Amino acid sequence: MHRTLFYVPIVCFVIIMGVLAWAFTLEDASRLPSVLIDRPFPAFELPIVKTGVLVTEQDLKGRPALVNVWATWCANCLIEHPLFMELKDEVPIFGINYNDDTDKAKAWLRRHRDPYQFSIVDIEGKLAIDLGVYGAPETYVIDAEGAIQYRHVGIVSREDWELTLAPLLSRLESR
Amino acid sequence: MKRHFARVVLLVLCWSLVSVCWATIEAHPFPDDELRSRYHSLISELRCPQCLNTNLAGSDAMIALDLRREVHRMLLAGHSDNQIRTFLFERYGDFVLYRPRVTSRTILLWATPALLLCLGAFVFWRVVGAGVDRQRTPRKPGEAARLQRLLNDR
Incomplete structure (x- = not known):
C-alpha cells in the first residue's frame, strides 16, 4: 500500500506533463486563423487615401479580391509591395491604410506606385479592430459577396501567393 | 574654453529635455473610480x-493601444464588462x-484544480488514516498485555 502511494505524485506529474505537451501541439500560436471566416466584411464608411471619397463595404463586392492592411511605418509592407504591383491586373487588391498619416500615405503611393483599387483611411484602427487585425501587413481573401475567406498574417511571399492565395481565389472565381 | 564648456552643458541639458517632450502619457480620463478600476481589470485580463x-x-504594440482606447470608449458608452469581452x-x-471560457476543450483546465484537490485529499486520508490505524491495533495477540507488564515493572 505504502509503495503504491509513493508513486501517485510521480504518476500525476507525468500525466500532467503529458497533457500539456500534447496541448502544445494542438495549434501553432503564430498562425491563428481569423475568427471571421465566412462572415460578411464588417460594415464601414470611410474615406479613401487619394481623393477622400467615402466608400463602404459594398464597394468591395463584385469579384473575389485581396484586402491588404498596410502603412507607411510598416517596413515589411514594402517587401510585399512589388508582388502586389505584379498581381494588380490579375486580382483586385484593396488597401486598408492602417493607423497612418494620410499625407504620408499619399506620398508613399506616389513614390512606390499604387497597386490598390483604393486604400481605405483607417486612422484610429477601428475597421482593423472589426476585422481582427493584429498588425500590418496582413492580407485577407474575400469572395465576390465580400465574405472573408482567409487571413494571411505577415508578408505575402511569392510562395504564399502561388500555393495558397491564388488557388483559393481561382476556386472562389469558379464558384 | 570656459564659455565653450558652458555651451556644451547647456546643449546637453536641452537634449535631456527633448526626451521629456517626446514622452507621451496615454491619458484615459474616467468620471469615477469604479469605471477606472473596471478598465484596469479588463485590460489586465485581455490579451x-x-x-x-x-x-x-x-x-506597447499599436493594436494594444487601439484596443485600450476601444475598451475605454466602450466603458464610457456604458457597455458592461461582458459586452466588452464579447x-x-x-x-x-x-x-x-486570458480567462478562458468553459467549453468542452477547456473543461479539463477548469476541472483540474478540483480533481487534484480530491486526489490530494484521498492520498492524505489514506496515508494519515493508515498511520492512525497502525498505532491503534496491537500487532500480535498478547502484545497489549506484555506492554502493560513492561510499564508496570518500571
Whole structure:
C-alpha cells in the first residue's frame, strides 16, 4: 500500500506533463486563423487615401479580391509591395491604410506606385479592430459577396501567393 | 574654453529635455473610480493579440493601444464588462481571453484544480488514516498485555 502511494505524485506529474505537451501541439500560436471566416466584411464608411471619397463595404463586392492592411511605418509592407504591383491586373487588391498619416500615405503611393483599387483611411484602427487585425501587413481573401475567406498574417511571399492565395481565389472565381 | 564648456552643458541639458517632450502619457480620463478600476481589470485580463504573452495593459504594440482606447470608449458608452469581452472575442477569438471560457476543450483546465484537490485529499486520508490505524491495533495477540507488564515493572 505504502509503495503504491509513493508513486501517485510521480504518476500525476507525468500525466500532467503529458497533457500539456500534447496541448502544445494542438495549434501553432503564430498562425491563428481569423475568427471571421465566412462572415460578411464588417460594415464601414470611410474615406479613401487619394481623393477622400467615402466608400463602404459594398464597394468591395463584385469579384473575389485581396484586402491588404498596410502603412507607411510598416517596413515589411514594402517587401510585399512589388508582388502586389505584379498581381494588380490579375486580382483586385484593396488597401486598408492602417493607423497612418494620410499625407504620408499619399506620398508613399506616389513614390512606390499604387497597386490598390483604393486604400481605405483607417486612422484610429477601428475597421482593423472589426476585422481582427493584429498588425500590418496582413492580407485577407474575400469572395465576390465580400465574405472573408482567409487571413494571411505577415508578408505575402511569392510562395504564399502561388500555393495558397491564388488557388483559393481561382476556386472562389469558379464558384 | 570656459564659455565653450558652458555651451556644451547647456546643449546637453536641452537634449535631456527633448526626451521629456517626446514622452507621451496615454491619458484615459474616467468620471469615477469604479469605471477606472473596471478598465484596469479588463485590460489586465485581455490579451494583446500581437504579442503572444502580454496583456493589453502591458503592451506597447499599436493594436494594444487601439484596443485600450476601444475598451475605454466602450466603458464610457456604458457597455458592461461582458459586452466588452464579447466584442473582443468576436473579433480575436479565444486567443484574446486570458480567462478562458468553459467549453468542452477547456473543461479539463477548469476541472483540474478540483480533481487534484480530491486526489490530494484521498492520498492524505489514506496515508494519515493508515498511520492512525497502525498505532491503534496491537500487532500480535498478547502484545497489549506484555506492554502493560513492561510499564508496570518500571
